[in-house]
Amino acid sequence: QFEIVNNYPNPFNPGTEIFYNIPHVSFISLYIYDLKGELIEILIDEMQIMGKHSKIWDGKNYNNIQMPSGIYFAILKTENQLVSHKLLLMK
Secondary structure: OEEEEEEEEOOOOEEEEEEEEOOEEEEEEEEEEOOOOOOOEEEEEEEEEEEEEEEEOEEEOOOOOOOEEEEEEEEOOOOOOOEEEEEEOOO
């Protein structure tokens, strides 16, 4: 099953590691969105092998600007599935 297992630390400042599972070779995307639904960062957009993976988000957007404290969502998207996980950035 595709899933975001957790992130550590959470709450975090300035960065957090997002842990996720992929049951078979798939093209996946890992996005960060804010509460307004705006895309903050694309962490992964590539083919990955099955297994346990992780990716660090440094708390910055795609323009390399540090994001303010708040709730963000990690969205793991595959060909046919979408899962989300809440992240809390605290300064």
